[in-house]
Amino acid sequence: MSVRWPARILRRRKSLPQTPRQVVTLHHRSSGKKSIIFTEEGKSIVRNNPGVIRDFLIARKRILQGEDEVKTGHLTLERFKGNGNVHSALYKARVAGKTLFIKEQREGFQGESFRGYLDLAEPQIKSLHDARTKLQSIPGVEVANYHLAWTSGNNSFLVTDFYKGEKIEWNSNENYYSQLTGKKIGERVKRVIEILRGNFLDGTVNNFMYIPTRDTIVVFDLRPIV
């Protein structure tokens, strides 16, 4: 399905949106084979919706058995059919007026290319956290707002805000443009790639999206260099 964006959105903005300069801290708790990293916002989502992680695990099981959408407790969960790595299961969740993106990866079930020290949720949330600081100075660029990364046994879940954006394409001259609106965003994309290069793995346009309504590039999937 293709979307036609109104002309006013395609027009160049006078000034690009600045990333809010709020201080975000990552907290870490672990016991036995369970470990969780969360922000204050992630903590309040879990606190304000008691049992939401259990609800998620119940809904996830039903989704993996083939249901399209499951409502349970505080949560509505859908399978998200994005084109991620074949090794991830992706979900869209709605809870207390928020729409969240959840990526699940499973160590031991993902074939030889899976590298737990890079691919599990913890190294990824830490990468997003570091990248946020590094990218803060570029207007019109933000890192997906991350909330939680938890690992329980072999399963690992990364929770961020859900963004509805467009794929970014590039042509042979490295002129990056948004797939649906055609807007050229090359200079900005190149600055982002330049900053990420040498600091993170996977800092390519496959892991960025463009949101035309806010003229913003969102970076959502990074891994540390080890």
Ligand SMILES: Nc1ncnc2c1ncn2[C@@H]1O[C@H](COP(=O)(O)OP(=O)(O)O)[C@@H](O)[C@H]1O
């Ligand atoms: N926060 C998000 N909101 C909405 N869609 C997302 C979000 N993060 C990722 N996606 C979509 O899911 C796909 C897979 O996500 P990604 O984090 O890149 O997983 P993988 O580790 O499998 O590459 C992306 O290509 C994108 O289309």
Ligand SMILES: [Mg+2]
């Ligand atoms: Mg990716």
